[in-house]
Amino acid sequence: MSTYLTQVWAILRKDLVLEIRSRERVGAMCAFAVLTGVLFNFSIDTTTVRPNEVATGLIWMTLIFGGLLGVGRTFHLESQDGALQGILMSPAPKDAIFIGKLIANFVLLFVVSLLVLGVFGLFFGIDLGRNLSWVVFVLGIGSLGFVAVGTLFAAVAEGTHLRETLLPVLVFPLMVPMVIYGVGAMMPLLSGRPFTEVEGNVRMLGAFALAAVAAGAVLFRYVVED
Amino acid sequence: MTTAGMRRGGVVLTVLGLAGLIALYWMCFFWVSTEVNQGVIQRIFYVHVPAAWTSFLAIGFAALASGMYLWLRDDRLDRAALCAIEGGLVFATLVLTTGPLWGKIAWGTYWTWEPRLTLTLLLWFIFVGYIMVRNSTEDPDKGKRFAAVVAIIGALDIPFIHLSVVWFRSLHPEPVVAKPDGPTLPGDMLATLLFGVLVFSLLFFGLFLFRYAVEALRAEADLRARSAA
Numbered sequence: 120m121s122t123y124l125t126q127v128w129a130i131l132r133k134d135l136v137l138e139i140r141s142r143e144r145v146g147a148m149c150a151f152a153v154l155t156g157v158l159f160n161f162s163i164d165t166t167t168v169r170p171n172e173v174a175t176g177l178i179w180m181t182l183i184f185g186g187l188l189g190v191g192r193t194f195h196l197e198s199q200d201g202a203l204q205g206i207l208m209s210p211a212p213k214d215a216i217f218i219g220k221l222i223a224n225f226v227l228l229f230v231v232s233l234l235v236l237g238v239f240g241l242f243f244g245i246d247l248g249r250n251l252s253w254v255v256f257v258l259g260i261g262s263l264g265f266v267a268v269g270t271l272f273a274a275v276a277e278g279t280h281l282r283e284t285l286l287p288v289l290v291f292p293l294m295v296p297m298v299i300y301g302v303g304a305m306m307p308l309l310s311g312r313p314f315t316e317v318e319g320n321v322r323m324l325g326a327f328a329l330a331a332v333a334a335g336a337v338l339f340r341y342v343v344e345d
Numbered sequence: 346m347t348t349a350g351m352r353r354g355g356v357v358l359t360v361l362g363l364a365g366l367i368a369l370y371w372m373c374f375f376w377v378s379t380e381v382n383q384g385v386i387q388r389i390f391y392v393h394v395p396a397a398w399t400s401f402l403a404i405g406f407a408a409l410a411s412g413m414y415l416w417l418r419d420d421r422l423d424r425a426a427l428c429a430i431e432g433g434l435v436f437a438t439l440v441l442t443t444g445p446l447w448g449k450i451a452w453g454t455y456w457t458w459e460p461r462l463t464l465t466l467l468l469w470f471i472f473v474g475y476i477m478v479r480n481s482t483e484d485p486d487k488g489k490r491f492a493a494v495v496a497i498i499g500a501l502d503i504p505f506i507h508l509s510v511v512w513f514r515s516l517h518p519e520p521v522v523a524k525p526d527g528p529t530l531p532g533d534m535l536a537t538l539l540f541g542v543l544v545f546s547l548l549f550f551g552l553f554l555f556r557y558a559v560e561a562l563r564a565e566a567d568l569r570a571r572s573a574a
Binding site: 268271275278279280281285288289291292293295296299300303320323326327330334338341342344 | 415463467470471473474477478481482483487488490491493494495497498499501502505506508509510512513
């Protein structure tokens with residue numbers, strides 16, 4: 120077990136160090152998130168809709184689009200110079216590689232989702248003081264579910280000649296439960312309702328995330344084998 | 346079964362299915378009694394529901410074949426999954442055509458985010474994703490593996506999509522057959538519906554065998570071309 124964790128950690132650490140040093144993906148995702156907030160602001164007539172009522176939905180959509188931008192490139196760097204082959208030939212089992220990649224993506228997306236929450240809170244005048252810890256918790260589970268599906272399909276898309284273009288077609292239909300339960304849990308929380316009211320939604324979101332992680336860990340080996 | 350046997354089976358099932366379809370239309374238009382509340386438009390139900398049943402049968406079948414393919418690596422299983430997906434796409438398209446036609450009259454709008462309609466739309470996109478992935482790799486074996494993963498994940502996600510869209514909103518008529526305390530549909534309507542399900546399943550498997558025979562012939566032709574070269 121401890122060797123397994125060491126292997127996961129090796130992949131995770133490598134990805135995080137790469138990201139911290141290059142700041143390629145996180146930079147693009149954060150810029151994307153903030154600029155999307157700006158564009159959303161102008162796409163909504165604030166005299167007819169109350170911005171804080173639509174903000175929850177916009178936060179989740181930004182998370183998905185921005186997430187796709189970053190997660191879609193999970194295997195991009197390694198597809199150069201046969202680096203992915205090198206990792207796959209290492210003694211680490213394929214699911215350990217997947218879990219390592221997934222946690223690295225999760226850290227990345229979770230950071231971005233916190234930024235999205237803050238920026239949208241600022242732009243759309245949401246009172247974040249109420250239920251903040253629960254809101255962050257819900258965002259965390261949502262990010263986990265998204266990266267689980269996203270990382271698996273990023274590996275699939277990397278192996279096709281359509282690359283990232285294919286990703287939305289594969290990922291968006293599967294993301295419907297996440298958006299519904301995520302928004303369904305976050306909207307009441309942000310308007311100050313107690314957590315017990317949305318507990319069912321959060322449970323479903325958690326079940327979705329767990330199922331996605333498990334399915335990804337099992338199926339990843341079939342995607343990368345050669 | 347040999348390819349020729351497949352084709353014969355395909356012919357038999359498809360002819361039976363087509364004959365059944367004519368009988369189903371006859372039952373729909375002349376035999377079954379008109380529903381009291383909805384009137385004549387309810388008759389589209391006998392096509393819509395069996396088509397929906399068949400498209401969900403298709404994804405289940407494809408996911409099963411895909412899982413077996415990843416395990417056993419038998420090309421026949423992959424071919425079966427592909428043929429089921431293509432058949433499913435046809436029947437899901439039927440559902441998405443007949444549903445809005447009925448909805449325009451019954452609900453006053455072609456499209457609503459009604460759970461089962463939404464689910465079928467997403468299923469349609471999962472079918473499309475499967476076909477796109479399969480056709481976008483240079484190495485056919487890679488495409489087969491990728492497509493199998495898409496089919497399995499798609500089938501696993503369906504219960505989640507179903508639960509979530511039901512939670513989101515429900516406008517659809519409640520189930521009338523698969524209920525704990527037995528069907529509430531009057532006898533002749535139930536008979537027509539079940540006959541419809543049978544006919545569409547026959548058609549699906551007929552088309553499936555046809556398509557499978559074509560794929561098998563293609564694989565054989567590829568093999569011969571390669572051994573000749």
